[in-house]
Amino acid sequence: MDVIMNSHEKSKGIVGIIVNHKKTIEMIFGILVVLSIICSPFVKVNYDLTEYLPGTVQSKQGIEIMEEEFGYPGSARIMLDNVTLYEAKQYKDKIAAVKGVDIVTWADTTADVYQANEFISKEDIEDYYKDGHSVMNIIFDEGDSSKVTSKAIDEIKKICGNKGHYTGSAIQNKSLNENLNREVKSVAVIAVIVIILILLLTTTSWFEPILFLLVMGIAIIINTGTNILLGEISFLTKSVSAILQLAVAMDYSIFLMHSFTRERAAGTEPAEAIARALRQSGRSVIYCGLATTIGFIALTLMKFSIGFDMGVCLAKGILVSLLTVIFLMPSLILRCSRLIERTAHKPFMPPFNKFAKGAYKIRYGVLILAVIMAVPCFIAKDMNSFLFGNSSVGSSEGTLVYKDEQAIDARFGRSNLLMALIPNTSSIKEKQLSEEIENLNYAKSVTSLANTVPEGIPISFLPKSTTALLHTDKYARMLVYINTKDESALAFKCSDEIKALIKKYYPENSYLIGATPCTQEIKSTITKDYNFVDKLSMLGVAIVVMIAFRSLLLALLVLLPIEAAIFINMAFPYLVGDTMVYMGYIIVSCIQLAATVDYAILMLSNYLDSRSHSDKKEAAMEAIAETTPPVLTSGMILSCAGFILYRTSSITAIAGMGELIARGAFLGILLVVFMLPALLTIFDKPVIKHISNAKKRSERRLQKIKSISIGS
Template identity: 35%
Template sequence: MSGLVTRHKRIVFSVFLTLALISAVFTTLVSVNYDMVDYLPQDAQSTIAISIMEEEFSGDVPNSRVMLMDVAILEALDYKKSILAIPGVTSVSWLDDVLGKNILLATPLEFLDASITDNYYKNGNALLSVSIESGKESAVMESIYDLIGENDAVAGDAANASATQDMAVSEVLNAMIILLPTIIIILILSTTSWIEPLLFLFTIGIAVIINMGTNVFFGEISFITQTVSPILQLAVSLDYAIFLLHSFNDYRESHEPDKAMQLAMKRALPTVAGSAATTVIGFSALMFMRFGIGSDLGINLVKGVILSFLSVMIFLPALTLVSYKLIDKTQHKNFVPSFYRIGKGLMKARVIFLILALIVVIPSFLAQSSTGFMYGMDGIAESSRVGRDAALIEGEFGKENPLVLLVPKGNPGRETELCDELSSIPNVTSVVSFVTAVGAEIPPQYVPEEALNQFYSQNYSRIILNTDNPEEGEQSFDTVLSVMDTAALHYDTYYLTGQSATLFDMKDVVEVDTGIVNLVAVLGIFVVLLITFRSLTIPIFLVFSIETAIWINLSFGYFTDSTLSFIGYLIISTVQLGATVDYAILLTNRYLIERKILPKNDAMLKTLSDNLVAILVSACILATAGFTLGATSSNPIISELGILLGRGTALSFVMVVCVLPALLVIFDKVIEKTTLKNDFYIDNTDNSI
């Protein structure tokens, strides 16, 4: 394989460039999904409810509210007509749909029922309910903003989705503008050629472009994947390129370029493959989530790591051989100082570090398991015009958070009893159904078909409950639970949807996913470590080091009394484990090599002195990627994920260089007895820990 690459380096170079160009074109054909609801399992009851309504009911459930300020009734009707004409708007409802247009125009407002009119028209302000087609939110919202101007307001799920789409357009670009120069500086400091960092970035960049382009075969990706995947792929796989090129430079001292590269490829393959394998295992755990975001991101990251591995092992050798003369001409001195004194200091303080880790591990574990989570998109709305508009509408007309309950039709008496009980549930402000709006005593055949279709389909009765709850939180979820419990007393089959019901389902799914994903990731990496080191105890120490860092990272939310996005919590557990366990593997592997010729203390001191730079560079790149996401993203979900990644990487680095050495040295005898073919150097005089 290595001979083929070196002999046909120009062909390899051309093939990868061609694939990258084709993939760049394909990238523009990949659609991005901004609706988190689409990633709920198909058997979630809110998902089933939405499917039933789409199949059986005419008229969409409104997903936005538009408030027109200081308008007369005729002006509001004109606006309604104009909004309905916007492509992507499926329906607009207002006061005329409730009272009838003729009655609204012919009757003075003061003679109309204020309990009805105040929900739609108050103090000269009109509130319209608008349904916007999924996937067209951004274009529709732009048209609505153009129509109503800056003074009027729009809020709701569709408005939130539009804000998310607008933010995501420039997220990756903004992050890369800061990230790439920072990584180049880090790489220049850690290499001996001005051109090498560009070769690293070009190699991984090719893999990133191919990865993004191959998403065309999946049709669409989530906005989380679009924003996070390229940056994570770049950050976790740069190490592969660094190791290969460093090996090449070592062999260049005694071999011709082609032969040096062949030897470098053979030497790098086991290490790079092992590193990629642990990362792939960590990312693969995301695919075990029932919530589809995990599978979407997991597949993309696994595909990205594999493509980065192939790019490093096939494309980088060809690129290097084409440009090695340029590398020679751009050599510079080594800017990295000796880390011997730092290694010595870490060795002296290793027991203190271990004691501190043991003190914080249990509180951190308990704290991270008690952290509160956010499941909705309120944080996104708050950081944009949508947040301001939502506050204006809520201040004038109050909070609106409807739930839609579907029950089998055909028993008006039972439906009446249900509606009476539903109306007594705390935070339910009104219940709208056929029996409450028309009357159970009126036969459906005497009701206009347009009105009847709002409440009855072929199989189901639709009941709309208006609540004054926020979208999520204990109060909102208690209301959802009460509605379902009440429905269960009257019907064997029922389905509930609406934003709070959807987030309630999301919460249930995620709580199960959390345990499964973490267990799969830990077991998978434990097995890889077991095979890699052929030891029963080494995997325990390595997993302990990284898991402790993860627990400390996630406990910040509890100790600062703040909520975390559930996406950040789910993803960071597997990403931090899969991406940073490589630091522990490198340090342990080097220690075992040195331990064959040195006593345990000397072996660890040499390991830290020689390898601290490599671990530090890798950690700096990944942490920089995380903190850059946190600083540049206007999407709070992405920003929070970035901060978790940056902080988690720093904590993993500290655990690996401060705590893991103590574990390996203190339990040296245990490791020796539980590791196959250890060949440890025996020195009976070395009894210190």
């Protein structure tokens, strides 16, 4: 597509293909849409963050061995209200019999609940029964996200009726799945309504918003369907990719339509108008798309591979949108050109000439303020408080899972399941380890085969059907419940202590698995990813801009306001005392860079065009007046999309991402419109030199083309 941007003769050929082969192009896109609709339901969604850990970390290795030897089970915790001890026992037995349930840990593991009440010690059962309330820990046959586990949870809820409260990783995943499927639909509806309203206010035809949404809708359907090539995507990708693709890639269709409208206003026929619009806007659209794509591709190099999942999906979405706008949208514009003209109306937005004069006057004030704020914000953004694990996503404040978890914790304290995986070499060592862990003051219970079988009975005498839950030929499994959160400084300390005890008895081939150790590994992996991904995305965008404008200085000038906006945006949570989910933080940094670079490229292009025939003051004001309408439209769409995610999602990670995106888009508009023109006027001399050199290069190319044509 580079020929669209540089050579009139060559671009005529490509533009000619786009304009003259409308039916073929429409047929190709029609086939892609049908295939994508068929494929979309078969794209699996993953809700387990531990799946994205690199294979080199201990937790991931332990999980793989656990899956091979025992399966990697899901877990849940249930509290029943208003039950006697004997009723609780009956509920426990019914739950244990549910298909998909492996182990139910309850009071009958520590006491004989069939004795008369006066013989039952409260101390023996208070971890599981008190004041008419009973709690039990459940381990399932299959993983947290398994359909078998999901059906088992439904069956357990039927058994418990309105007496039950439910928490744990399996419950969180099921809740996350149900909330996500419901919320994605409602977010899409609200977003489309808001975007239509914004487009109606900022366009000059009643039909244009429908055309924009049709083009983006086709691109989103194709991107969603082609996710089948990935096999499965993360819940984060599913929840935000469509709305972000819509919000970020809308720029390209707006740029093309503005160019077409300008040509038609000058009296050009529709076919020639769209050809000229493609040539004029081709450069900006392609380089904006490439810069955005590069920003997202940087995510794919994260060691925590949810970045690969998100990066591939978003980058693919931008490329699909870019191709849809360049190849399909011209055909749709030509087909609908009469309808666009018939539904034309006076612009609701006033000309931005007066605004441009005001923005130009305060440009240095905004620049100084942004520089002053950027330095402390750069420091503050690294002082934010973060959450990293599954529990920070699945049991967000405001959800039913969160309420149930609070109710259970208030009655019985916290219960955090860790699983030790150790070589099956010595029942004596296994028993000693079990007892040492059990003596820790934060340990609630330890279940191992060595401490379950009565003394004097060799484990080898027991049938495999009895021992298979905790022993295989190679490994032994130990279930350890501790009274901490899944994710906290205390939980991490306890996890490290238990890990040290395990290594004392089994220095090699031993592992500690569970929400807490996995969260520790996620934290360690993803925090190392951030600086690498942040720098790489910035470098990638800088290279694209440098190639586009053939100037390192211009690339740096484009990045400065965007980076300042990112620093200020990311410092806000620290200033107001919010805790963020780290995945959202790292992903939004890339999204904000990738999305708002479009605004800066457009401002720079308009300034360079104006500067070729005006002084720097006039060029700056013309650039501001010309750039603000499309940037405001695109920025408002992205900001509103983020705000909708923030206000409608019950999932903390997604709501947090939405808030960052909304604020980041707004800050990006402000700094590009006010700060970038200030930088361009300050560095006007080298910019002029750049324009002069660009003209000379263009003249030399034209001379070569003429000499070749004369020679032929």
